[in-house]
Amino acid sequence: MRCRCGREALYHRRQSGQYLCASCFSRSVQKKFLATVRKHSLVKKDDKIIVGLSGGKDSTVLLHLLNDLKKRRPFTLAAIIIDEGIDGYREKTIKVALKTCESLHIPHHVFSFQEEWGIALDDIKPEISHCSYCGVFRRYLLNKKSRELGFEKLAVGLNLDDEVQSIMMNLLRGDLFRFGRTGPYYRDNPAFIPRIKPLREISEKEIMLYAVVNTIDVDHSVCPYAGEAFRSDIRKFLDTMESARPTTKYSLLRSYDRLFPFLHESLTCEITSCIKCGEPSISPICKTCQMLEEVVSRQ
Amino acid sequence: MKVTIVARTGSDTNPITLEGKSFQDILSQCQYTIEEVIVLKDGRVIIEEEVSDGDAIELVPVASGG
Numbered sequence: 001m002r003c004r005c006g007r008e009a010l011y012h013r014r015q016s017g018q019y020l021c022a023s024c025f026s027r028s029v030q031k032k033f034l035a036t037v038r039k040h041s042l043v044k045k046d047d048k049i050i051v052g053l054s055g056g057k058d059s060t061v062l063l064h065l066l067n068d069l070k071k072r073r074p075f076t077l078a079a080i081i082i083d084e085g086i087d088g089y090r091e092k093t094i095k096v097a098l099k100t101c102e103s104l105h106i107p108h109h110v111f112s113f114q115e116e117w118g119i120a121l122d123d124i125k126p127e128i129s130h131c132s133y134c135g136v137f138r139r140y141l142l143n144k145k146s147r148e149l150g151f152e153k154l155a156v157g158l159n160l161d162d163e164v165q166s167i168m169m170n171l172l173r174g175d176l177f178r179f180g181r182t183g184p185y186y187r188d189n190p191a192f193i194p195r196i197k198p199l200r201e202i203s204e205k206e207i208m209l210y211a212v213v214n215t216i217d218v219d220h221s222v223c224p225y226a227g228e229a230f231r232s233d234i235r236k237f238l239d240t241m242e243s244a245r246p247t248t249k250y251s252l253l254r255s256y257d258r259l260f261p262f263l264h265e266s267l268t269c270e271i272t273s274c275i276k277c278g279e280p281s282i283s284p285i286c287k288t289c290q291m292l293e294e295v296v297s298r299q
Numbered sequence: 300m301k302v303t304i305v306a307r308t309g310s311d312t313n314p315i316t317l318e319g320k321s322f323q324d325i326l327s328q329c330q331y332t333i334e335e336v337i338v339l340k341d342g343r344v345i346i347e348e349e350v351s352d353g354d355a356i357e358l359v360p361v362a363s364g365g
Contacts, residue, residue: 001346010344014333019346056364093364131365208361209337212344223365235362243323243332 011209014246022213029210032202033065040184042153042196045073049196050151052142053079053100053108055093057211057218058157060100062199064216066155067104080146080154082138083112085120089221096219111145113137117292121225125298130225133291140288144279146193154193161204163197164252165234172234177282180267183260189271191280203249303355304329314355322350329358336360 001009007021013028020028037043043066051066053059063079070077081097083090094110101108114120117137124133146154158166163182170179184197199207211218226232241248273279274286281287302325303316319325323333326347338345339357350356 001349009346012346012348022344054364058364134365203334205334205337205361208359208363209344212337212359218363220359220363222360222363226362226365239332239334242334 010213015250026210026214029202029206030065030068033198034069036184036198036201037069042198043069043073043075045075047075048150048152049075049155050078050080050146050149050153051155052157053081053097055095055097055100055219056157057208058159058199060096060216060218061207061211062155062157063100063104063106065198067106077106078151079106079108080142081108081110082141083110083114084134084138085113085122086223086225087122089224092221093219096217099217109145109149111141116141119295124295131231133295134225136287136291140279143193147191151193154195156195156197157199158197159199159202159204159207160249160253161235161238163200164238164249165231167252167256168234168238169230176267177269180263183257183264189280191271191273201253300325300352302350305355305357322347331358331360335362
């Protein structure tokens with residue numbers, strides 16, 4: 001198969017029917033990234049942006065793309081790395097993350113569950129899954145530390161697959177509050193660092209392929225707890241649907257994005273401060289403090 | 300068609316030869332859909348449709364992380 005430029009194709013974008021060579025494929029991913037940035041005004045001149053970096057493909061590719069953008073539109077860029085305490089897994093990914101920061105000359109900050117709360121994710125004995133604790137604790141630390149470091153935006157490597165999985169998960173769980181918060185932007189609240197998701201229209205497969213064809217060093221490890229997640233079932237369902245009907249994921253995201261302004265208006269609730277830690281919360285005690293109490297009581 | 304999967308990066312790396320009506324059929328025997336893997340042949344990325352009978356390929360799962 002040939003790309004329309006005449007070179008040998010290495011990717012068939014089934015959603016559009018295009019066959020793309022390495023160079024045209026990379027350019028198209030960069031264009032998609034820029035289109036999302038422009039559409040939602042995610043990056044402005046002189047912004048202070050910190051990237052949640054794990055060393056995996058999504059956040060690493062995001063850091064590379066933002067670093068390239070920074071050459072044309074000056075803004076402050078740094079990385080924040082969270083060590084959850086997953087033995088045999090996180091130390092490998094952090095090593096890759098640190099190497100990436102070093103090669104791109106990007107300042108980085110590392111925080112851990114152990115330093116913050118004296119626990120590692122491995123120490124938690126959850127009733128259902130580690131993932132729910134990990135997600136809550138990680139988001140808490142990312143928000144708190146990014147704000148304390150003086151950053152204005154937190155860029156996360158959530159891709160198209162992550163977004164549509166979250167939409168489906170929240171819908172199937174009946175979690176309408178979270179369902180109303182999966183969009184490309186959030187209403188300003190000074191205690192929450194706005195999260196930006198410049199990769200939300202790029203599929204996981206295209207991000208991995210972008211890393212491969214551009215020889216970007218990424219960690220391929222799978223979290224040992226990943227199989228536990230409800231997300232795995234949803235992922236499998238959506239991938240099966242997408243294989244049979246190649247626009248499923250985009251259609252779901254587009255539909256959600258059209259509903260988002262209405263959902264965002266009607267499904268959000270008052271943000272207050274947690275009476276224990278002072279961090280933003282929708283209830284008197286935030287989810288992190290509630291979970292920490294549970295963890296301590298089970299030990 | 301018969302395809303030998305010489306490596307599946309991130310999982311079992313023992314070569315296995317699988318037979319199926321199509322490449323999609325072979326992928327499903329590995330519990331994958333076309334959305335979940337990148338195919339390498341001789342270390343180079345190829346389009347899934349270009350996998351042919353007798354090929355030895357490597358599958359790179361696109362899912363990683365948590």
